[in-house]
Amino acid sequence: MSATADKIETDVQAYMVQLGSQARSAARVLAAASPAAKNKALLQMADAIEASAEQLVAANKKDLEAGRKNGLSDALLDRLELTPARIEAMATGLRQVAGLPDPVGEISDMAFQDSGLQIGRMRVPLGVIGIIYESRPNVTADAAALCLKSGNAAILRGGSEAIHSNRAIAICIQDGLAAADLPVQAIQVVETTDRAAVGQMITMPEYVDVIIPRGGKGLIERISQEARVPVIKHLDGICHVYIDEFADRDKAVRVSFNAKTQRYGTCNTLETLLVHQDVAADILPELFEQYRQAGVELRGCQRSCELDSAISKATEEDWDTEYLAPVLSIRIVDNLDQAIDHIELHGSHHTDAIITENLHNSQRFLREVDSSSVMVNASTRFADGFEYGLGAEIGISTDKLHARGPVGLEGLTSLKYIVIGDGHTRS
C-alpha cells in the first residue's frame, strides 16, 4: 500500500472532508457548465472506457481474485465481473446519457402575477450527491453520468470488493472531465475501503446535499437511520397484482405470470397475487399450472388451498415478505375494497397493478392505491426508468417526498423560484 493510501486509512474523516470540500467547489462550476461541456466529458469518458478495456479487465481480475479468496458467492462474483460486453455497455450508457435533453436551467410556469412580477421556476442541480453502492462496478460509470448530466458533483462510494475496478473506471471519468475543462473533482471515487468513510459521508450536510444508497434493505435502513443528510431511499418491493371480477381472463393470466416469472430477484416482481372470489375458480387453475411448470412455489390463503390441495398454506408473514425468489403468495378476496385494504396493509408502496376491464374499478385502484407506480392491465415488471421514458435511472424511490418511483435526471434536480421585476417594491 502506498504512503498516500496509508495516510488515507489513518485519517478517514479528514479525507472525506477533503473530498466533500472539493466536491462543493466543483459543484458550483458544474451547475453553471454548458450542456456542450458536460456532453463532451461524457463522450470522452465513453471513449476512455473503451480504450482502457484491457486495464479495466486487469483491475477487475484483482477484485475477482480477492473475492474468490474471501469466499464471495458465485452470484456476487458474477455481479462483480467486468466482461468485454459489460465494459461496452458502460460506454454505451454514457453516450446515451449524453444524448438526453439537459434538464438544468429549464424554466417552467413563468407567468405574470397581479403585482406585475413575472414568476416561474428554474430547474437546478441539487449540488453534491453521495452514492453508496455495492458490488457492481458499472454503477460507478452510470452514477457518474447521471450526476454530471444533471449538473451535480458526486462522491461515489462503491463496495470494497470492487475497489480496483472502481479506481480504474475513475481514471476514465477523470479523463473525460479534464478533456472538457471541467473540474476533475466533480466526480470523485472514494479511494479507501474503510467503512468509516460511509459514516462520515452521510453526516456532513455542509458538503453533501443528498445520499442515494443502492443495495440491500439492511444497508439502506442503516444509512437512513444514521444520515444527517436527506436520503433518497429504495426499500422493499412487495408488489401485488389484483385480478378484478371484471378482468379479461387472458390478460389476467398473461400479466400475472409475467409479473412473477420474468425475473425473480427484482424489486418490481410480483410477490402476492390477489384474486376476486367470483373469478378465482375460473382463472386460478390455469395460472397455478403455469406457475408450477415454471417452478414457482405457491402459498395460498384458505380459499386458495381449497381450490387446489397441492398449495401450501400461507402464513401472516407471507403477506409481508419480499421473496425475491420463485415463491408466490395468493389470496382470494371478496371485492376491490378488500384488495386495496390488503395492499395498503401489507404492500410496500412500490408497484401494484389491477387487471380489469371496468373503468370505475380501474379509476378507484389508480386513485386509492398509494404506491409509487400504480398500473392497469400491465405487468409490474414495467416499473423502471427506461420503460418510463426517463432515459436512465439512478434507482427507484419508495419515498413519498421529492422523487417517487424510478429516479432519472429530474430526481437529481430541484426547482427554484425565479422572479423578474422592473424595480418592484412591496407595499
Added chain:
Amino acid sequence: MSATADKIETDVQAYMVQLGSQARSAARVLAAASPAAKNKALLQMADAIEASAEQLVAANKKDLEAGRKNGLSDALLDRLELTPARIEAMATGLRQVAGLPDPVGEISDMAFQDSGLQIGRMRVPLGVIGIIYESRPNVTADAAALCLKSGNAAILRGGSEAIHSNRAIAICIQDGLAAADLPVQAIQVVETTDRAAVGQMITMPEYVDVIIPRGGKGLIERISQEARVPVIKHLDGICHVYIDEFADRDKAVRVSFNAKTQRYGTCNTLETLLVHQDVAADILPELFEQYRQAGVELRGCQRSCELDSAISKATEEDWDTEYLAPVLSIRIVDNLDQAIDHIELHGSHHTDAIITENLHNSQRFLREVDSSSVMVNASTRFADGFEYGLGAEIGISTDKLHARGPVGLEGLTSLKYIVIGDGHTRS
C-alpha cells in the same frame, strides 16, 4: 383537570399513537374524498368560526390571562390574541382555500411509450402531515385548510400558550368535517401541552409522513435533529440585494430600501446589501440617508465606512447574521463574481436579488445563485406564497429536496406514476 386530560398527561406516548393511528385511517378516506366534500367542510368551518366568535374570544382570553401571568412579552401576547378582525381573517382564509383548484388526482405528462403503455403521473396527498407551531392560533385554521384541501390528514400541535384558543378552533374544524361527512379525525389538534407529545409525533413514521415545524430556528433545528420522519424545514433567511454596476439608480434605491424597511421581522427581509464598487459612491449616500431616516443601523465593510464615516464597521459575524431587526450590513464588492461568492458563502439560500439592466449579468445571477428564490429588479419581500400565486402558504422551505421556497398545496402532495396497459407483459 378532567380525568381524561389526566390520563392524557400520564400516557402521552399512547395518546400520540392513538392520534397517529386515527389520522392514518382518516387519511385514506380523505385521499379519495371529492373536491365538493372537502370544500363543503372548509366553508362550514368558516361559518362555524364566525358563529363561534364569542367562544373563541373567551377561550383566547384564558390564554392571554395565563400568558400575562407567565410573563409573556407584549410581542408574544400580541401574536396570541384573537381579535374580531383576526377571527374574520381565519374565516376568510378558509373560504379562499375552498376556492383554490383541487390539486388531488391531477394527471400530467401522460404519454405513450415504445412498449405501447400509457405512462404519466398523478398528484396525490402525502398522507398524514404533522404541524408543530408556536403562539399564533390562526395557524390552526390555516394549516387545517391547506392539509384538508390537499387531501391530507393532519395532526396539529400548537404552542401550550395557545391551548384554549386552539381547542376552541378545533371544535369549529370538527364541525366542518362532520357537516361534509368526512372523518372528524382527519384534522386533530393535540390536546396535551406535554412536550413529550412532540418527541413522539416526530418519531412515528408509521403514522406521520412529514413534519412541518413553524417557529424559531432553535425549534426547527431540534426537530430536524430528532425526527425519524421527513421534515420540511424553514431555517434562516439571510437575504441579499446586489446592486450591479449596470443597475438603474432609482430602481436600486427603491428596491434596496423596500427590501430592508417594509418589514423588519420577516424571513425575506434584506439583511446584507452588496454594491458594485463602480456605482457605490453614486448610489449609497442617498440610500444611507433614507435608511437613517427610517432608523436603520448601518454596519459596513472597510470601503463603505470610508464612504460614510458614521457607519460602524461590520464584523465577520455580521455577514452570517439574520438580524430580523432594523440593522443592515453593507459590503462594496469588486464585481458580480465576488457578489455571488459572498452570497454562496454567507447566505442561507432563501431569497436573493440583483438590481441590473444588463441581461447577461441578470442571467448569470438567476442561474448561479443557489437560493429558493432568485430575483431581478424586485424586492426580496415578494418571496411569499400569496405573491407567487400559490393562493396560500404553509411556510417557506429552505430545503432543496421536495418543496423549495414558498410551500402551497402542491408541496403537500407528491406525484406517483400511473401506467395504463392492455395486458402488456415485459419481455
